[in-house]
Ligand SMILES: Nc1ncnc2c1ncn2[C@@H]1O[C@H](COP(=O)(O)OP(=O)(O)OP(=O)(O)O)[C@@H](O)[C@H]1O
């Protein structure tokens with residue numbers, strides 16, 4: 387068996403409430419191994435710590451205890467900016483910058499090290515990526531401000547897909563989608579997962595959606611992660 | 615044009631301000647503002663603090679020693695630092711060095727340019743120029759640093775979704791906080807900008823009024839006022855910028871993570 391792409395070992399986490407004080411534990415010695423190219427589905431009640439768990443995986447927070455490894459390397463030793471381009475997180479609340487949908491999709495390439503070549507390549511990808519989240523190319527010129535919440539959610543997912551990360555962390559990606567678009571999203575995730583071997587960790591509270599995703603199911607409860 | 619000598623104010627005349635004081639107290643009593651106590655305390659402090667400062671300045675002007683002048687500037691800086699941190703309403707010891715540096719550099723550079731490059735006062739520490747100008751500069755620098763700092767904190771909290779999204783896309787804290795930083799520095803400058811727009815039209819600035827009352831030619835007074843307006847805008851923007859940049863070290867870790875606990879009041 388190959389080495390897990392992400393490995394969570396004995397991770398405990400408490401948010402800081404002041405410089406020297408910590409709040410209640412959100413995670414208590416949680417463990418999880420994520421195999422490359424799989425879909426992991428995480429469920430749990432509101433406030434259980436699902437978003438926090440995803441934030442730990444792309445190093446928006448650091449564990450209070452334990453280690454998380456990405457491709458065998460302790461996250462504490464990874465450059466967070468590079469890590470976040472490989473382990474992308476799409477937040478629960480979509481945020482789009484002021485401007486057009488096109489500008490939002492190109493945003494990750496703003497300071498592209500690869501320069502113009504990379505940007506040109508990205509531009510040819512925009513429509514395909516939009517299609518994959520159920521939006522059409524005509525959307526590109528629309529102002530981000532005028533989109534519905536569900537459209538915003540899908541544009542923010544498309545924006546994360548633009549950089550083709552190795553791992554995609556999706557926090558409640560269906561919260562503003564109707565059943566048709568939920569099904570489309572589940573199919574999209576399955577397709578990208580099998581074609582690009584992209585690893586997914588999806589947080590959801592919808593049982594239907596969790597089942598449609600056809601991945602490994604976990605529950606986060608009392609700070610621990612258990613397979614279902 | 616000959617400057618008339620300034621008319622001195624006697625203790626008796628100062629006492630006659632009582633007429634106005636009584637009227638204000640009467641108004642507060644009549645309208646049940648419940649401000650009598652606070653107002654009288656304010657009056658008391660105004661008398662006490664200003665008379666004290668008057669004596670100190672008279673003494674320092676008389677001695678005319680550079681180290682005394684520098685000592686006074688240091689006391690003003692320390693007091694502004696303490697008051698500025700107090701206004702940020704958060705108890706974090708790391709705020710003191712940040713405020714101190716933003717005042718020291720923001721106000722210091724402005725003081726140097728105004729007194730030594732523009733006015734070229736002789737000797738360089740001439741207390742009659744240096745102390746009042748430095749006082750104005752330090753006071754405004756403190757306003758800039760606190761306005762900018764407080765706004766930066768609230769903008770980051772308000773824009774946490776934006777900041778976190780940019781961090782998630784692999785941008786550094788500096789880029790992620792760009793809009794918040796811009797808003798904060800602009801907010802610190804707005805009062806100064808507003809006063810520059812109406813200066814001399816809607817109101818005569820206090821310093822200029824004072825110079826004219828003291829017998830200076832209005833033509834001289836406005837030149838000083840022009841320098842004062844420019845120096846205030848410089849002090850405000852330098853110190854606000856420095857404060858905001860330094861506060862980033864409080865609000866972000868070096869791993870480009872937001873410190874939510876530090877953003878909360
Ligand atoms: N920045 C923060 N500072 C302090 N406590 C926090 C912070 N963010 C979240 N928490 C707390 O941590 C716990 C877990 O929150 P989290 O957002 O991870 O839950 P969740 O499972 O994603 O919930 P939901 O399903 O409602 O999104 C909650 O008790 C929450 O109040």
Ligand SMILES: [Mg+2]
Pocket residue numbers: 436437438478557
């Ligand atoms: Mg959540």
